[in-house]
Amino acid sequence: MQFNWLSLGTFVIAAHVLGAIAACHAILNTRTSQGAIAWAVSLVAMPYFTLIPYLFLGRSKFSxxxxxxxxxxxxxxxxxxxxxxxxxxxxxxxxxxxxxxxxxxALTGLSGMxxxxxxxxxxxxxxxxxxxxxxxxxxxxxxxxxxxxxxxxxxxxxxxxxxxxxxxxxxxxxxxxxxxxxxxxxxxxxxxxxxxxxxxxxxxxxxxxxxxxxxxxxxxxxxxxxxxxxxxxxxxxxxxxxxxxxxxxxxxxxxxxxxxxxxxxxxxxxxxxxxxxxxxxxxxxxxxxxxxxxxxxxxxxxxxxxLVVAPSPADKQETGSLFFVEAINAARERIWITTPYLVPDEAVFSALRLAVMRGVDVRILIPSRRDHYVVFEASKLYAHDLVRAGVRIFRYRPGFLHQKVVLIDQAAAAVGSANLDNRSFRLNFEIMVLTIDHAFASEVEAMLLRDFEHTYEVDRSEYRDAPAWRRVAMHVARLFSPIL
The missing domain is CATH 3.30.870.10 (Endonuclease Chain A)
Incomplete structure (x- = not known):
């Protein structure tokens, strides 16, 4: 029995030492402050649960x-x-x-094309x-x-x-x-x-x-x-x-x-x-x-x-995030975005809030069904924060919404593979095609209007009326937003 307690104590000490070392590694090498904080806190506080995920997901390992x-x-x-x-x-x-x-x-500088x-x-x-x-x-x-x-x-x-x-x-x-x-x-x-x-x-x-x-x-x-x-x-x-x-x-x-x-x-x-x-x-x-x-x-x-914009984690600039920021900043009348995963970084979140303040019609269309539990719970909290900022959030009812579309004003639209999340912004290779043409933008608008007919608009009650354990789950899920 004494041996078992000794072994357990040794394991706990070793886990915390390795967690502290990994936390220092994350602080020194993770590119974003949000990611560094998320990894450091979780590695120090819960090394038993986060050391193995850090091996899989710690991005500095592949610098x-x-x-x-x-x-x-x-x-x-x-x-x-x-x-x-x-x-x-x-x-x-x-x-x-x-x-x-x-x-x-800016966009051609980002894309190099x-x-x-x-x-x-x-x-x-x-x-x-x-x-x-x-x-x-x-x-x-x-x-x-x-x-x-x-x-x-x-x-x-x-x-x-x-x-x-x-x-x-x-x-x-x-x-x-x-x-x-x-x-x-x-x-x-x-x-x-x-x-x-x-x-x-x-x-x-x-x-x-x-x-x-x-x-x-x-x-x-x-x-x-x-x-x-x-x-x-x-x-x-x-x-x-x-x-x-x-x-x-x-x-x-x-x-x-x-x-x-x-x-x-x-x-x-x-x-x-x-x-x-x-x-x-x-x-x-x-x-x-x-x-x-x-x-x-x-x-x-x-x-x-x-214009083809092809973000990748090897870019000198954070092309994916900056593409969305510049598209949002370019909007004068409307910016409609459809995405299956709503986990924006601070730059995109700020751009959306500023667009609302300019009087732009800002709408984001997301799923009402989930395919990934953690991402879905984190998305709920981001949706709540965006609704409070004046962004209109809609959930698609019939099935799972997976399209990635951006509609800017009356003559610009982008379609591709990039989601509105940190994984697409910084961790994945993606491709978006931005098209400038009134007829094509009208085609995309008509498509999205048909989608909006099958949605309900999110209000503050989605978060406020959720049970306490669900709200806690949302906040815990958001801790992992840098890698979602």
């Missing part, structure tokens, strides 16, 4: 990866991007007239429309297909995609397939093996090139990209799985949005894929651009200006 990724990205952007990309030219024309010269300069004119963009509402368009485009491919998803399932939809890609490879079409090693952790090895045997080049995205680092839950590649022949590109919120078609009864009907693009902006999307492919494989693939005399869009009158 070497960030440095290496940043260096390679800078070299790749210097030598591989099209010579026609001139971000200075973006400060004139329709984007500047719509958003203002200063906003355009210019606004490009002459594009056609259309929304793809929900999974049936999205995958019908993607599979049709792949089936029509003549030269190459680039595919990248965060989650890939070996189910009916995943099987359909696999068979189509193998069929295209058999026709001589080059197929490159990139999937995230953690997001697709349950993807059977036989799925990739079948694609490899069928002539598809397939690789996992992992921060350690030699093997999948199972202690690595941060720095996930959350992008969803499909590019066909350099002529058509798709980005948005859908992954590959039947749940994105409404196959999960608990979350069905699934509400999500993708976009299809044609025109010069496809080269920007393709370049983002090439950056990720180069990191995963150490190979720089060459893809011929579409012929210059080939029309980029179905209608010669289409002249949408588009």
């Amino acid at each position: 070497g990866y960030v440095d290496a990724r940043r260096l390679e990205s800078e070299l790749l952007r210097t030598h591989a991007h099209p010579s026609a990309w001139d971000t200075r030219a973006s400060s004139t024309g329709r984007p500047a007239e719509t958003l203002g010269h200063a906003v355009v300069r 210019p606004f490009l004119p002459g594009n056609f963009v259309r929304t793809l509402v929900n999974g049936d429309a999205t995958f019908a368009a993607i599979l049709e485009a792949i089936d029509a491919a003549r030269h190459y297909v680039l595919v990248q998803f965060f989650i890939v399932r070996d189910d009916a939809l995943g099987g359909m995609l696999k068979e189509l890609l193998i069929a295209k490879a058999a026709q001589g079409v080059r197929v490159c397939f990139l999937y995230d090693s953690i997001g697709s952790f349950d993807l059977p090895q036989r799925y990739a093996a079948d694609l490899l045997a069928g002539g598809v080049e397939i690789h996992p995205f992992a921060t350690n090139r030699r093997f999948v680092n199972r202690f690595q839950l941060n720095f996930r590649n959350h992008r969803k990209i499909v590019v066909v022949d350099g002529e058509r590109a798709f980005v948005g919120g859908h992954n590959v799985g039947v749940e994105y078609l409404g196959g999960n009864p608990r979350l069905s009907p699934w509400r999500d949005t993708h976009i299809e693009m044609r025109g010069p902006i496809v080269a920007s999307v393709q370049f983002v894929f090439i950056e990720d492919w180069h990191w995963a494989t150490q190979q720089l693939p060459r893809f011929e651009p579409p012929p210059a005399d080939k029309p980029h869009s179905p209608d010669d009158d289409d002249d949408m200006h588009c």
Whole structure:
């Protein structure tokens, strides 16, 4: 009995010593003060519960990866991007007239890419429309297909995609397939093996090139990209799985949005894929651009200006957070945001409050169903704080809302993979496409107005009338906001 107490005492002392060491490490290396405080307090107070999560989620552990990724990205952007990309030219024309010269300069500075004119963009509402368009485009491919998803399932939809890609490879079409090693952790090895045997080049995205680092839950590649022949590109919120078609009864009907693009902006999307492919494989693939005399869009009158913003944890600036801050600051009439996860940082929270003070119609659309308990509880507290600040928060009733859309005033809209949370701001690789065009903005507005018809507005009673234990759970969940 004495031995057991001695062992327990030794364990407690060792845990607290290791917790204090890890807390010092977090304070010295975590990039944000919120993250440093959250880790330090939890590691000192509860080392038994937080030491193991810190191994998985402590971002400073992978600072070497960030440095290496940043260096390679800078070299790749210097030598591989099209010579026609001139971000200075973006400060004139329709984007500047719509958003203002200063906003355009800031956004192009953040992205490292210019606004490009002459594009056609259309929304793809929900999974049936999205995958019908993607599979049709792949089936029509003549030269190459680039595919990248965060989650890939070996189910009916995943099987359909696999068979189509193998069929295209058999026709001589080059197929490159990139999937995230953690997001697709349950993807059977036989799925990739079948694609490899069928002539598809397939690789996992992992921060350690030699093997999948199972202690690595941060720095996930959350992008969803499909590019066909350099002529058509798709980005948005859908992954590959039947749940994105409404196959999960608990979350069905699934509400999500993708976009299809044609025109010069496809080269920007393709370049983002090439950056990720180069990191995963150490190979720089060459893809011929579409012929210059080939029309980029179905209608010669289409002249949408588009900008790709691709935040990553290797950015010198916190591109994801700053993109949302600048988009909110640019709004003069309205800023409508849809996001499945509402965990904004202080900069975004302040920008939203200031927008309300300017008289801007600020609305945020979030789910009423949860897929992650901790994030959902933290979101409730942030929703309460935003409602108190004058932001209108709406919860979508029918099913799980997963779309990531930003509507700015009457002529600007962004669609992509980034959520309004710290994970998208700082820990994930994301992609957003900002489009300047009155007709496209009207299309997005009509889509969101249909969504608002199936919502209820959140008021202060959601927090005030919650039982005491639920309010405590909200506050505890918010402690983890830097990694949610």
